Amino acid sequence: MEQARTVVEMRNITKRFPGIVANDNVSFTLGKGEIHALLGENGAGKSTLMNILFGLYQPEEGEIFVNGQKVNIDGPNKAISLGIGMVHQHFKLVHPFTVTENIILGSEPKKWMGLAVDRKLAYEKVEHLSKQYGLNIDPYAKIDDISVGMQQRVEILKTLYRGADILIFDEPTAVLTPQEIAELLVIMKNLVQQGKSIILITHKLKEIIAIADKVTIVRRGKLIDSLPVAGTNPNMLAEKMVGREVSLKFDKKEAVIGEPVLEVDRLVMKGRGGRDALNETSFVLRRGEILGIAGVEGNGQSELIEALTGLSSVAGGSIKLAGVEIAGMTTRQVSEAGLSLIPEDRHKHGLVLDFPVRENMVLETYYQSPFTQNGFLNFTAIEKHAERLVKEFDVRTPSIMTDARALSGGNQQKAIIAREVDKNPEVLIAAQPTRGLDVGAIEFIHKRLVEQRDMGKAVLLISYELDEIMQVSDRIAVIYEGRIVGEVKPSETNDQQLGMMMTDYKAPQGGPDN
Amino acid sequence: MNKLIKVFTKESAVVPLIAIVLGLLVGAVIMWLGGYDPILAYRSLFNKVFGNPYDFGETLTAITPLVFTGLSVAFAFRTGLFNIGAEGQYIMGMTGATFIGVNLHMPWYIHAPLAIVVGTLIGGIWGMIAGYLKAARGVNEVITTIMLNWIALHLSNYIVRRFLLEEGKGRSFMIDENARVTIGWLSRMLDDARVHWGMFFALLAVIFVYAILFRTKQGYELRVVGSNADAAKYAGINVNAGIVKAMFISGALAGMAGVFQVLGVFMNQAIAAGTTGHGFDGIAVALLGGNNPIGVLLGAILFGTLSYGAAGMSFGANVPPEIIRIVIGSVIFFVAAPGIIRWGMKKFKHKSSKGEAV
């Protein structure tokens, strides 16, 4: 690697939002051909800093230099023309559009004197680019129909299509499977070899150690340190990030396993397009254990959740909760029978964002005494309940009257967990409970899950993140194409083996070439 | 209580006030450009409304249906539904009340309440049709309510003609004395203005809607459905039933507007060529009131006062009464886009601080 020439320099950037300084005099330098990690807790200001570099926000103070020139990045257009591309934390894809349409959007190849989009040329270009970088994307597919991993590749292609030399990845691995992560890391290495420079935001310290050249750490908007990765270790990074010592090793007592409480037997459910989303899925969950469901996204996990919670009806099979058949019950009946769900999508399914915390805390129990008396809501009881949960679960909110929308992701998640755990369920289903959260928040949530287990409850953990599954579960069931294809103990397996089970690995597949 | 207080907190009280002033100013400028005397016009408007007991009473009567239709639209909005059909529900409510009022003969303590209940129910059912079609078939309620408005108009004309017609009058028979809800003593106090119990029902409806929405389990459910239907489903709330219920209540409220127009004002139902617009005005009132029951009440008062006073403007200052629609439109505009007012205030402050510096 050549001696790093500076391609981006951000000097003394300050950006304020109402009531908060998101970036406080932060400086940041990116060298050519470098992979530079940006690390910090939720809300530390990482995305904000990068959004400034990409022209989405204007800083109150500070200067930006690109390739040695002082620039004023007043919008994404300017950033793009400077060769900056960004893969956003929340993908910026138009779902009803095809892959190609998304990629060319804004700089379309034209025909007929610019009157029409030259689709043929566009598809060719995308196909070519996809080959060049080994991304393997179907240019004709609709975004709606492709996996999250593929969607991310579309985002990457978008930047490459625009000729970006400086690529910003904002938490690109939060939503990916282990295989996809491995592939992404390869792709990134590939990119720097082709002369690109990369800024990588991630909460996963392992990834930083594995791939980054430098790391910059921010905390509460302030720059803490910027140092070469060589010579650091995860513990040291974590400590710099949170400002205190964190134990990355997750300790839990041996599980005391009791009788079966959730018995799922040959569950069948039709998915979209008539194919079986659940194909005779069977497993048993016992008291006092955490069963992790490992699997690549889209292998029936969502359908399994819908079936268990009564959100969708099943085509066959049985679900017994503490001996009672719950297949065919309504969501409410299932909930009353003792099943709680921490849903995967907290914004869409877990909360009413425009309601205050107070009212979100009784979303499933509002109709029960003491929250409702004679048809009227009892706000004293509701408030007391909310105050207690906020305190017990350390939900950081200005007050219980604050709208849920205003809470940070981590605190929103804590609120949901508080609500679900407090229902004192027999079975707690946790779907992707820590997606996008920082190490501190993750630690908190994992502890709560184990606490439930230790109280003799049963926990079903559904996650696409192998690390999480391996750390938290007492037993792991692997789901593949709607079927449980194997069960293992975390202590008796490893990433590789699990990864193979998850993809029903039979023969080597043509991965990205390098 | 908190919500009540919220209504009167600084920002939310000041912006509407400025909006009203600005709206009146817009009207004044237009009148002035048209060669009218805006001051005389507004004075005439004020006089028309507050100048004598009769007109004051009639203003109350004009406000009453707007409170109901405003609540109707606001209620639906709160539950995530856009009810453009208050107009049709109003007409159906009217027809229900007329039917009972004309065809039955009972003591007043049964007759009037029965007419109110039946009219209200029919309005509710009319709203429920749109709710049902949305819940069961996914048909957008905006289209169905628009269509149902026209269907209601013609259907009620048919019912009046076929079952209720007083030959040669082009309207139904007068309703039974016992079905009327006029308030004799108050009416006499107000120089025979057609005041009726409907306005007290309107106030009750404000409280009722407020209580339902923010105080009851039912309202909580409906608001969850309105704010995030997916979350409602995950929370075990029956979203489809919620939609149907919400449209029933919304329709019933609009129906009540029609009920009291028959039982308190007209005492009959005419074969109508078109709709009265109370339902559409209800949309404006709901929006003026920020879809909050108390806001709706205030919005209806403003709307009703201006509309009723418009005749005074045209009488006293010869101003075409259409001007008042511009005024109302402008007020809503400024209420809806508080950004404009804030932007204006900022500019203003900026300027004056600059002035000081110089």
Place this chain on the structure above:
Amino acid sequence: MDIATLGNMLNTALVFSTALILAALGGILSERSGVVNIGLEGLMTAGAFAAAVSAYWAEDAGWGAASAWVGLAAGALFGVLFALIHAVATITFRADQVVSGIVINFIATGSTLYLVKQLFEGAGETSLVNETFHKWKIPGLSEIPIIGEGIFNAYPTTYVALILVGVVFYVLYKSTFGLRLRAVGEHPSAADTVGIKVLRMRYTAVLLSGLLAGMGGATIALTTTGTFSHNTISGQGFIALAAVIFGKWNPLGAMGAAVFFGFAQSINNVLQLFDFSSHIPSEFIYMLPYVLTILVLVGAVGRARAPGALGEPYYQGKR
């Protein structure tokens, strides 16, 4: 019912549908960009007013047959003017789009009538325009059975509307502008991050919707009434809005919905002329178009999917 009747019904239906098609196209453009437009009624009112007034003036000034075209242009222009209010309120000041639409309806009805009274000595209606549009028979094509009489002997505005359906379809689905417009309506921040000026696109779309809806209103004044008064536009804007949704935000779909509606209206007249149906109470016949619309919607499979960002004001950096 013979063949000729069918052609005649189609012809009548198209007269009725033309304004709906134009306004619905406007609605589609606006809503595809993410801006709800329930102000179509008001925009049509503005268009009808301007058309009636300026065609009358043009006629007075001796412009002859060109007067109607002047009226059409003026209607379009006035529609744009009122749409500008909607655009400023909803796009720049992020006012609630439904509220702003209602405001447009209020201000349009109020101000046009006020202006009529100012311009016509206190009259509530503009003076009659004689130089309105007249039907054009397309030689050759008009000889085809049914559709010849049905489609190719129509007002020029009908041809304009049908051509515009094609144009809008092409623009939406084939052109760069359309791709960007749809992106803005589905996911504005995605569009923003690839350098598309979201607000500018929305302005363009809303102003175009004013143009088209204004033309729609003008059509009614220049082919049907010849004047403008308080009831020249009475509900057509809302029907056009229904056509937008019914047609699933697709120009061809909206055209289908508008023609369907026009057809249902003309059935209604034909029914009154036949003996077998003359016993049906007329009220039920009047209801027919509306009932049919609901029935078709109930029978139609698949829910309409509104543009993803419809109704949401755009803030840069909003998640």
Place this chain on the structure above:
Amino acid sequence: AKNENKNNGAASPGSSASASPTASADESGKDFKIAMVTDVGGVNDKSFNQSAWEGLQRLKKDHGASVKYLESKEPTNYLTNINQFVREKYNLTWGIGFLMGDAVKEAAAKNPDAQLAMIDNVVEAPNVASITFAENEGSFLVGVVAGMMTKSNKIGFVGGIDIPVIKRFDLGFEAGVKAVNPNATIKKIYTGAFDKADLGKAAAASMYNDGVDIIFHASGGTGNGVFNEAKERNKTAAKDKKVWVIGVDKDQSLEFGDDVTLTSMLKRVDEAVYSISKEMIDGKFPAGKITTLGLKDNAVGLPDTSTKNVPADVLAKVEEYKQKIISGEIKVPTAQ
């Protein structure tokens, strides 16, 4: 001051038709305030409201009375608008249009000292003068014209809403046609509205397509569409395929031209308003009386301009029937 005129004086378009010479102006009405309240159609409805207002304006011109109107925006306004004038001590307040009946009755009962008058409806009260018209008689005569002049033997009637007044037009017309041409068929369409020109146009199109060559409309603004369709057809039609419209209330040939307007069924609301108001000024207000104005009063009938399109022999026939109706030899039906 400019605006004062708008309401109180300036002739509205088309009002000059029946104005009497200004030379005869006297000041007998100087101290009298006379007002009218329109129904929701508004003062420019090209129909009875407008006609009534023309009558009042003529009264002002001829006799110096001060006149004023209020338009009702919705039915609740009927009573409040009337009361506005009654409270302002107007000498006479007119309720124009059938729909105002109940409101006039109510106001009259509550204000026994006030003088009110009513067009198109009967209000039995000691202080109200009620004026109705025998529309069926006039319609009979235009029916005679249509029956004699149709070439296709198919004649159309376009009604607004199916209410008693419109039924009178309908039945009178039908009787007239049948009297002279028993073989003619009459097609009827009620559009269900008085203010939807598009429905009028569609209805006319269906009729003309069906072979109808003359349409009589009694549908207010909806009729604009009928005229529009007829004009459109006559633009391109061969001479022998020409279609006609028979106008209503006013001489509609003045607005829509005589190339489509065969004749009109005049209903002289202006005359009635003018003369009854004058009687009030002269102290001869027909309080409590019901006046039905028909052919004998020249309050309904054909305008003079009919000679343009209606041949003399037909007009002669019309005159013959007119006499028969006046003499009572022919009874024109009013309702079924």
